[in-house]
Amino acid sequence: MKLNALMVRYIVDDVDAAIAFYTRNLRFEVTAQSGPYFAILSRENMQLVLSPPKGPGGGSQPMPDGSKPEPGGWNRIIVRTSDLDGEVNALEKAGVSFRNEIVSGPGGRQILLQDPSGNLVELFEPAPDSGS
Secondary structure, eight states: OOOOSSOEEEEOSOHHHHHHHHHHHHOOEEEEEOGGGOEEEEETTEEEEEEOSSSSSGGGSOOTTSOOOOSOSSOEEEEEOSOHHHHHHHHHHTTOEESSOOEEETTEEEEEEEOTTSOEEEEEEEOTTSOO
């Protein structure tokens, strides 16, 4: 398994549930898994590292001040799409939970969906004239 120079780690309540969510709904593939304590998923040139808040791995260890890793928050990965409406429709039919409705800005349109642990994923469709 080749590790990318840059990866994103999400703390998830259940690694298996997160794997199912990302592979079924967002076309990620499992690159590596170590039981319920760790997984690496890949899509194109991105690697997503999944770890639970408790376990033997380094991503699960508390900080010196006692704070503990937990899922959720506002940080997110962005998954680009050329058909935001179609993706949202398919995800709604699959029972995926959204935090908001589609919003538009100068760079394009986006919507936030939540994985089973509450971590955010932004689906983003660039504006036609953005050159993306």
